[in-house]
Amino acid sequence: MTIAHTYHRVSAPSPHPYGQKGESVIVMESCPITALGMRNILAQSCGFADGVQLVSNLSEIPGLMHHRPAKLLIMELCGEEESVLDGLRLIALCLEHWPSTSMIICTALDDPRVLQLLTASGIKGLVLKQEPAVALTQCVQQVISGRRSYSHKVRQLLSNQSSGGKALTARELDVLSYLFSGKSVTTAALMMHRDVRTVSTHKRNAMHKLGFQSDGELYLQGKWMAKTGPVFAR
Structure with missing residues (x-):
């Protein structure tokens, strides 16, 4: 059971x-x-x-x-x-x-x-x-x-994942939340009161930690993490 x-x-x-x-x-x-x-x-x-x-x-x-x-x-x-x-x-x-x-x-x-x-x-x-x-x-x-x-x-x-992974930081999680809700990097930077380059760095670091190589992979394969409800039946 x-x-x-x-x-x-x-x-x-x-x-x-x-x-x-x-x-x-x-x-x-x-x-x-x-x-x-x-x-x-x-x-x-x-x-x-x-x-x-x-x-x-x-x-x-x-x-x-x-x-x-x-x-x-x-x-x-x-x-x-x-x-x-x-x-x-x-x-x-x-x-x-x-x-x-x-x-x-x-x-x-x-x-x-x-x-x-x-x-x-x-x-x-x-x-x-x-x-x-x-x-x-x-x-x-x-x-x-x-x-x-x-x-x-x-x-x-x-077993097939590379070792030495790192956790997402609070800022990286915030950036992903904005991006997955449809906001652009520029809009996310304005809402977070951060420089666009800083937010872009957070986005790039988050993508690396999640193993995504492109924006397409990030949105197609990662957006479910921001969904509410039965996310495990994606």
Whole structure:
């Protein structure tokens, strides 16, 4: 059974060395059934019987983190009316403001370009929803033990990617958002109060990190990252 289809009634969990009483976990997943399944995995296999908060949108996470930083944040890259670019921004925000929180991305997205960006971003774990439920269990256990964990399928998808990738910067994400919304580089520069040459450099760097060789590739193959809604069925 895959992570995306895991849902069963939780029996009383036995004591477990990974989760500790009083530690909080945030799970961001827009599908209620998948979210409940993930909470069950955390309770039964990872020892997090209490303190698991389920949210359905990225926008809910900063407020919760300001109130009480979580030990572990497990999230999809976007919720309803949110985009993958929004998810990449939130990852950067959390890593900057709450570096002690371990982040795991559990996603249906299997685009190697974006998976490489994620591994370069500083997250601790990466697993695909299409994988067996045990993949999430193993990822959580390894991350809580202080190790990075990329699932078997993720490693397979990344095997043909060049090593040494870099994460997109906040400015590069802003530039992509403007461009994908139909703005020109000149208009983006005006709206960002930046020189056109600076914005062009951000665009070029973003294209390089994503592996796009031309504007045509960027718009045809990358524009889905700014879409809201069911972006994984592109």
